[in-house]
Amino acid sequence: MPKTHIVQQGEHLSAIAAQEGFGDFHVLWDHPENAAVKALRDPHVLFPGDQIFIPDREDKQERRATDQTHVFQADVPPLFLRCKLIDVDGNKMSETACDIALESGKPAEAADPTDTEGIVEKRMGRVVKQGELIAHPEKPEPHDVKYDLRIGSLNPETKISGQQARLNNLGYFAGYSVKDLDQLLWAAEEFECDHIAKPAKRPAIVAAPPDGEEDPATNDTAGKTGVQEDKIVKKLLAVHGM
Numbered sequence: 001m002p003k004t005h006i007v008q009q010g011e012h013l014s015a016i017a018a019q020e021g022f023g024d025f026h027v028l029w030d031h032p033e034n035a036a037v038k039a040l041r042d043p044h045v046l047f048p049g050d051q052i053f054i055p056d057r058e059d060k061q062e063r064r065a066t067d068q069t070h071v072f073q074a075d076v077p078p079l080f081l082r083c084k085l086i087d088v089d090g091n092k093m094s095e096t097a098c099d100i101a102l103e104s105g106k107p108a109e110a111a112d113p114t115d116t117e118g119i120v121e122k123r124m125g126r127v128v129k130q131g132e133l134i135a136h137p138e139k140p141e142p143h144d145v146k147y148d149l150r151i152g153s154l155n156p157e158t159k160i161s162g163q164q165a166r167l168n169n170l171g172y173f174a175g176y177s178v179k180d181l182d183q184l185l186w187a188a189e190e191f192e193c194d195h196i197a198k199p200a201k202r203p204a205i206v207a208a209p210p211d212g213e214e215d216p217a218t219n220d221t222a223g224k225t226g227v228q229e230d231k232i233v234k235k236l237l238a239v240h241g242m
Contacts, residue, residue, distance in 0.1 A: 001056065002053065002054060002055050002056055003053075003054050004051050004052070004053055004054065005020070005051070005052040005053075005054050006049065006050075006051060007046045007047065007048055007049060007050040007051070007052060008048055009048045009153065010129055010150070010151075010152045010153045011046060011152055012043065012044040012045070012046060012151075012152040013025040013028060013029060013043035013044060013046065013052070014043075014044065014079050014126045015126055015127045015129075015152060016028070016052060017126070018126040018127055019127065020054050020057075021057055022057065023074050023075060023076040023077075024075070024076065024077055025043060025077075026077075027055075028052060028053070028054065028055075029043050031053055031055055033053035033055070034052060034053050037050050037051065037052065040156075041156060042156075042242060044152070044242070045154055045155070045156055045157075045162075045242055046156075047155055047156050047159060047162075078123055079123070079124055079125070079126050080121050080122065080123055080124065081100070081102065081121065081122050081123075081124045081131070081149070081151065082119060082120075082121050082241075083119065083120050083133060083147075083149075084117065084118050084119045084241055085098075085114055085118045085119075085120065085135055086118060086170070086171070087137070088171065090170070090171060090194075092114075092116075092117055092118035093114055093118045093135060093137055094114055094115065094116045094117065094118050095113050095114060095115075095116070096113055096114045096118070096120075096135050096136065096137050096138075097110070097113050097135070097136040098110075098111045098112075098113065098114065098120045098133060098134065098135050098136065099111065099133070099134040099136075100120070100122045100131060100132070100133050100134075101131055101132045102122065102124045102125065102128050102131040102149075102151075103125070103128065103131075104130070108132055108133075108134055114135075120133075124151070128151055129150070129151055129152060130148070130149060130150055130151060131148075131149040131151060132146065132147070132148060132149060133146070133147040133149055134146050134147075135147070154166075154242065157233055157236060157237055158233070160178040160181075160184065161178055163184060163188070163227055163233070163236065164176065164178075164180070164184055164187075166236050166237075166240040167184070167187045167188065167191060167236070168187075169240060170191070170239060170240055172187040172188075172190050172191050173187055174186075174187035174188070175187075184227065185227070188227045188232055191232070191235075191236065192229075192232055192235075195235050195239055196231060196232070196235055
């Protein structure tokens with residue numbers, strides 16, 4: 001029977017599809033009932049409260065001879081973790097050896113080194129929610145750097161928490177609460193100076209719609225949506241990715 005799934009923090013569409021018994025998340029994403037959320041979101045950057053329509057699964061029948069062994073292979077698109085590493089100066093950590101752990105309790109395993117853009121990829125399970133990445137840079141100093149990964153927890157770029165997370169990841173401290181608006185503005189201004197041009201004025205914050213973002217720690221509605229300048233948000237997406 002069709003139903004509606006209400007997105008929780010840390011969920012992305014591949015995980016939701018797997019939990020509902022679908023091998024390919026596109027079955028959900030391309031359904032006409034999900035056109036509205038598809039127009040607003042990336043399938044792997046959802047926001048708590050988003051509604052995903054779950055249709056009935058279509059069973060497939062195959063005829064095979066009895067008293068024989070048959071192998072059936074499900075067509076499940078692969079899912080990859082993709083991380084871009086930069087150092088404290090904002091330089092790409094290219095050709096850097098990395099170890100990645102994507103399952104709780106399992107030790108980190110060697111992954112391919114980062115490419116010339118500082119990007120490392122590793123195939124992952126669809127319901128993995130956390131992991132660990134250990135980079136082994138040789139320069140400027142040969143010391144290991146560990147990153148805790150929260151897979152699926154990145155919020156959309158139109159939300160305060162999503163802007164803060166991206167700026168924080170890039171080394172521009174933007175605060176951790178949706179109430180840290182001054183800190184977010186300072187970080188956005190610094191980012192704009194580095195990646196666009198020196199702003200004529202500080203970035204602005206605009207009023208939120210009725211379902212304004214809430215601070216998970218306090219349950220208070222901030223009443224704001226975040227930095228409003230489209231050029232900053234687009235550049236932030238381009239530099240950060242997603």
